[in-house]
Amino acid sequence: MVPAFLIKPFLDMASSVWAMPEEQWILNAPSLEDTGILKNEASQGSGIDEVNFRQQVIDQWMKKEVQLKVNVLPGRTRVVFLGTEEQFQRVPWHLWSRIFQAIGHPVKRVLFYAHSSERFYPTKPKTIQAENINGGYTNLCSQEQIVIYRYEEASRVLLHELLHTACFDKEKDVVSLEAHTEAWTEIFLCAILSKGQPRKFASLWLKQCLWIKHQCSDLEKTWSVNSSDSYPWRYINGKRDVLEGLGFLMKCSGSLKVPLSLRFTTPEWNL
Numbered sequence: 479m480v481p482a483f484l485i486k487p488f489l490d491m492a493s494s495v496w497a498m499p500e501e502q503w504i505l506n507a508p509s510l511e512d513t514g515i516l517k518n519e520a521s522q523g524s525g526i527d528e529v530n531f532r533q534q535v536i537d538q539w540m541k542k543e544v545q546l547k548v549n550v551l552p553g554r555t556r557v558v559f560l561g562t563e564e565q566f567q568r569v570p571w572h573l574w575s576r577i578f579q580a581i582g583h584p585v586k587r588v589l590f591y592a593h594s595s596e597r598f599y600p601t602k603p604k605t606i607q608a609e610n611i612n613g614g615y616t617n618l619c620s621q622e623q624i625v626i627y628r629y630e631e632a633s634r635v636l637l638h639e640l641l642h643t644a645c646f647d648k649e650k651d652v653v654s655l656e657a658h659t660e661a662w663t664e665i666f667l668c669a670i671l672s673k674g675q676p677r678k679f680a681s682l683w684l685k686q687c688l689w690i691k692h693q694c695s696d697l698e699k700t701w702s703v704n705s706s707d708s709y710p711w712r713y714i715n716g717k718r719d720v721l722e723g724l725g726f727l728m729k730c731s732g733s734l735k736v737p738l739s740l741r742f743t744t745p746e747w748n749l
Contacts, residue, residue: 479688480600480680480683480725480726481725481728482728483675484724484725485669485679488665488666488669488676488677488679489625489672489676489679489681490674491580491669491674491715492580492669492670492672492673492674493673494509495496495576495579495580495674496576496591496673496674498579498628500575500576500595501551501552501554501575501578501579502574502575502721503541503549503550503551503571503574503575503594504549504550504552505547505548505549505550505552505629506548506549506550506556507548508546508547508548509548512546512556512558512587513546513549513602515558515587515589515623516536516546516558516560516589517536519589519623519625520533520535520536520591521533524528524615525609526608526612526614526615527599527609527612527625527627528607528608528609529609529616530626531591531593531595531627531628532589532591532593532625533592534592535560535561535591535592535593535627536560543616544561544562544592545560545561545562545563546558547559547566548661549571549709549744550579551574551575552644552747553584554575554578554584554585554589555578555584555585555586555588556586556588557587557588557590558572558587558589558590559590559592560590560591560592561591561592561629562592562730565592565594565629566592568628569632569633570633570749572626573616573633573670573671574633574636577633577636577637577640577667578611578669579671580585580666581637581640581641582671583621583643583644584621585621585622585623585624585643586622586623586639587622587623587624588623588624588625588626588636589623589624589625589626589745590626590632591625591626591627592629592632592674593628594629595628595630595725596628596630596741597610597611597613597630597631597739597740597741597742598610598739599740601703605701605708605709606697606701606703606709606710606740607637607706607709609742610710611710611713611714611740611742612622612628613626613627613628613630613631613632613635613680614626614628614632614635614636614638614639614712616639616642616643616646616695617642617643617655618642618643618645619642619644619645620645624636624639624640624643626638626639627690627744630741631741631742631743631749632652632749633667633749634663634664634667634696634742634743634749636655637663637666637667638659638660638663641659641662641663641666642659645711646662647659652712653706653712654713654716655711656713656718657711657713657717657720658714658720659691660712660713660714660716660720660742661664661717661720661721661724661726664686664717664721664742665726667743668682668683668686668696671720671747675676682747683726684730684741684745685734685744685747686744687726687727687730688730688731688732688733688734688744689734689736689743689746690714690718690727690730690732691718691727691730691731691742692738693714693733693738693740694714694715694718696738697710697714698715698717703715710740713742714742717742737745
């Protein structure tokens, strides 16, 4: 489905990453600095998290409905996590280790507000906006901090934001930047999940390309997402156009086996 020469660099990268010893996470006691940064970040306005899911999780913490935990990957990052114990245990920490090993550079902190809201369709006639689909943010080319404020697809959000911290495509305008970053995030993530195995990559990618095809068709027909003027285009339909241009959606045909939603990766990837 995807020409071998296109995916070989990603498979080689993934194989080398999984050949390394897995770096281990260490539970650490939260510090006053951690709690201060969590609260301060939630008090700041955000063009991405306009409804402030971050503050909602802080409010849950004040009511003792969620807990604060810190997981450290030495030399890589410090994850300040606010959520339930069940959520914490379900984070694929082994995958996060490999993602950081693949990216290479450290990020001082990841603030993880584990809000349970999944990506959701708005009630018509409203349009799809940031509150419906976004899950995190960072500052371009800064390795200081990543913010994740949705539990759903947190691993994909982590990798996307790490590409931003690496100055990926920094010369592009914001719409083009997001479309390209989403495309490369999914190729990169599929390679990591496949552990560099070509057949596994092909199997995973077929599921994802079918998800993209059907999701974009639905957004175009039902939600009039037909140009870059529509907010979700930069993350979903624009991503498809980038992948098509790169040759990653060749011979992608078939029926969808899972219900559609606004998540970016197919639920069959189980992220």
